Amino acid sequence: MSLVTQGANLARPGIAQPRIEPSRAEVGDFVALLKPRVMSLVVFTALVGLIVAPGHLHPVLGFVALLCIAVGAGAAGALNMWYDADIDAVMTRTASRPIPAGRVTRGEALGFGMTLAVGSVAVLGLATNWLAAGLLAFTIFFYVAIYTMWLKRSTPQNIVIGGAAGAFPPMIGWAAATGGIGAEAVILFLIIFFWTPPHFWALSLWRADDYARAGVPMLPVVCGRAETRRQILIYSLMLAPLGIAPWLAGYAGALYGAVAIVAGAVIVALALQVMRERELVAAKRLFAFSILYLFMLFAVLLADDRLSHLLGRTV
Amino acid sequence: MTAVAHDDENGIVLTEEQKRRQRKRSVAIALVLAGLMLLFFVLTIVKFGAGNLGLPAQPGVTQQGR
Numbered sequence: 001m002s003l004v005t006q007g008a009n010l011a012r013p014g015i016a017q018p019r020i021e022p023s024r025a026e027v028g029d030f031v032a033l034l035k036p037r038v039m040s041l042v043v044f045t046a047l048v049g050l051i052v053a054p055g056h057l058h059p060v061l062g063f064v065a066l067l068c069i070a071v072g073a074g075a076a077g078a079l080n081m082w083y084d085a086d087i088d089a090v091m092t093r094t095a096s097r098p099i100p101a102g103r104v105t106r107g108e109a110l111g112f113g114m115t116l117a118v119g120s121v122a123v124l125g126l127a128t129n130w131l132a133a134g135l136l137a138f139t140i141f142f143y144v145a146i147y148t149m150w151l152k153r154s155t156p157q158n159i160v161i162g163g164a165a166g167a168f169p170p171m172i173g174w175a176a177a178t179g180g181i182g183a184e185a186v187i188l189f190l191i192i193f194f195w196t197p198p199h200f201w202a203l204s205l206w207r208a209d210d211y212a213r214a215g216v217p218m219l220p221v222v223c224g225r226a227e228t229r230r231q232i233l234i235y236s237l238m239l240a241p242l243g244i245a246p247w248l249a250g251y252a253g254a255l256y257g258a259v260a261i262v263a264g265a266v267i268v269a270l271a272l273q274v275m276r277e278r279e280l281v282a283a284k285r286l287f288a289f290s291i292l293y294l295f296m297l298f299a300v301l302l303a304d305d306r307l308s309h310l311l312g313r314t315v
Numbered sequence: 316m317t318a319v320a321h322d323d324e325n326g327i328v329l330t331e332e333q334k335r336r337q338r339k340r341s342v343a344i345a346l347v348l349a350g351l352m353l354l355f356f357v358l359t360i361v362k363f364g365a366g367n368l369g370l371p372a373q374p375g376v377t378q379q380g381r
Contacts, residue, residue: 021327022329022337023336023340024333024336024337026336026340028342030340049349058361058364060357060358060361061361061362063357064354064358067354123354123358126358139330
């Protein structure tokens with residue numbers, strides 16, 4: 001018996017029943033709930049954490065770990081869309097998402113997100129270890145409860161603290177491979193943590209009106225664009241040396257060091273440009289490069305690690 | 316947006332578009348379930364393989380001896 005039929009049988013004469021409507025969702029709408037673009041960066045950084053970690057993990061278990069981290073990140077995205085449907089409906093950038101567009105109900109998104117969250121954590125724990133599973137559970141909780149439900153609507157520091165959620169994936173990958181948390185994993189966490197503010201504040205500089213209309217206290221809305229530019233520069237100045245840290249600490253080779261120095265110099269130069277030029281095009285340039293910056297650092301770290309393994313074996 | 320037809324005799328009557336979407340969702344769920352089944356099977360085989368259960372090594376006991 002279908003749920004719809006059960007609902008119809010429960011109807012009592014004289015009492016108005018809410019009309020039960022069949023779902024309008026396409027499969028693609030559920031995929032959109034997972035925020036695939038965010039997921040791709042999460043998977044990539046987790047993959048790097050998993051591979052550069054000193055432990056050995058069976059390739060199948062490594063694949064399952066990455067799948068669980070991806071699904072867990074998607075679950076957090078779905079739960080974020082469930083809670084933020086009111087904000088998403090007001091903002092131009094998010095108005096076409098499945099819930100505000102009316103294709104998926106909030107209940108569907110909540111059920112979908114919770115199922116994936118519980119499933120991904122349980123499978124990760126069974127496939128690898130419970131430290132990695134615990135970190136994944138904490139990441140989902142942090143993104144949904146701490147960032148989405150609390151910080152996003154209450155403080156201009158929302159993305160600074162909330163950025164921790166996006167910084168955990170390499171640490172989860174590391175924990176999946178080793179069963180522990182190493183200093184290198186903490187450095188990778190810090191790189192993403194300090195990368196988040198300049199990245200999102202650059203975006204918010206040209207989306208400030210959108211955030212203001214939705215009542216989201218982003219930094220440019222609360223403290224103005226000038227203060228946001230200053231904060232972008234401060235965080236970029238902290239990010240550049242952190243990017244070099246894996247090389248300075250001896251975890252990465254000269255190739256990584258060279259790329260991190262050049263990329264760090266470019267991101268600081270772009271942040272200075274944002275500060276001086278006050279044109280939105282400078283902010284857009286910084287936003288675009290920040291994505292390339294993070295991808296490049298992690299890609300070179302991965303290449304450097306594989307290269308040193310290869311050379312180490314042949315010597 | 317599609318309207319929902321309803322009559323007391325037949326309950327909710329789905330339009331062709333709604334039926335198409337429901338069918339696609341059902342196929343997607345079936346594929347996910349089949350994928351999970353395969354995943355759990357492979358995972359079990361790998362976990363029972365040498366050194367993947369995370370159990371402490373027992374001195375003097377070889378894999379064949381167990």
